[in-house]
Amino acid sequence: MKSDFTIAYIKELINNEQFTEEQYIAFQKDSRKGVQKLLEQYEKKQKHKRALQHQFEEMQSFEKHYFQEGKQYIAGIDEAGRGPLAGPVVAAAVILPIDFHLVGLNDSKQLTGSNRNLFFESIKQEAISYGIGVIPSEVIDELNIHQATKLAMRKALSQLDPFPDHVLIDAVELTDISVSYDALIKGDTRSISIAAASVLAKVTRDRYMETLHNAFPEYQFGNNMGYGTKEHMQAIQEHGITQYHRRSFSPVRKAIYGGE
Template identity: 50%
Template sequence: MEKQSIQAIKQAIEAGVSNQALDALRKDERKGVQTLIRRYDKEVARKKQLHADHERRLTYERAAYGKGAQLIAGVDEVGRGPLAGPVVASAVILPKDVFLPGLRDSKQLSFAQREQFYHVIQDQALAIGIGVVEAARIDEINILNASIEAMKRAIDDLSESPDYLLVDAVSLHYKNIAEDAIIKGDDHSVSIAAASVIAKVTRDRMMQSFHETYPYYGFAKNQGYGTKEHLEGLASHGPSPIHRFSFQPVKNAT
């Protein structure tokens, strides 16, 4: 292989080469070959780290399986902080042998990564539930209670009945289902991370749709959070029907 061109070696590495061939390439003094080897080693290290992170995010799932659980639902919500729009929760039951390297808290993923994982999760999940609590209900019962209500609705929306819940941050004490409330659960549990992605993408798409109806606030970009553009829209046009009137900036605009 050492006599091949740099391009041919690059293609061979991408196709997969033996350790023996790699050892030979490491002795090749050509600068281009050494650049390829460094890239290869970096990619191997990246994949190894992703695998290790994935294994770490299965800790709570494995503990639940060890207690006899069969169907574990990760539960998370998005949209507590915005001034407008609903709070959206998701419950996701993944197969026991799930392998989703790179999946983590949706806020740490790019738009493209979230979209990719959204479709992968849709394909692999045993069941997905969605719970939505609208702004008027948030005003009625407050955002914390609305978030809990959205999570319970998401669990009820599942096509399979879970026997264990892994919930981000809060305890639900719902229908006598065993549960673990995990601080920063979307970074410590693959099931909660999956729910985080489904909830985030679902809500972002809803806000995109709301933007078409109420274009003054920049919902497509800010998802209802209190950005400068959003606050300027509130000041000039007043609140829309999907604003949370119990939130102070919206109160100030009425």
């Protein structure tokens, strides 16, 4: 049995989700392999969409809990760039509205570059408020990366207006802030607010490193984002370091001083 429609037309209907329930039942009864393949692909896509929707709802649990407690402004905080050998550490803080909806939002490292950029713009447009703290390599060397990360987070938090009445932070304890907070292990996969901050921080830092790539192409910052890849380490040995490298990091010291 086959329907009166061509496979090409059925494909258009399915891709655009413009079919009726009666038509879908007819497609299921269609004996053509091409039609059944289209239905298989459609069901797989729908299953993936349902999984993303479920994941998004799960990641709203902390925010919903504090909204129900009467909190109005819940901020998420995350950072990007703790591990690289060059460039700043960047933190972002963001307050999302209660009706924020962006299915697929997750830890920025788990997103494609194109999705990160799309989500970056959506988050900025829809956020009640957001802030970004950038701490350069010389301050990282002066303070250490842990303290520099905290400084970046406090800097991002200070930019929020209105100021939050609760904060969700990815793994870092900010004991000196004036509001209640939760430090969540792997928070960027457990909270939409932290995930949103993760996207803001990573895209901001990646774009910064791309500008450094233009100034110092031999280090390939646009590809390695400052991480200690084999090519990056070789470039340090051949060309030395820039003012953007973290001199306090052991691999940089070893490359400069030969094992000290």
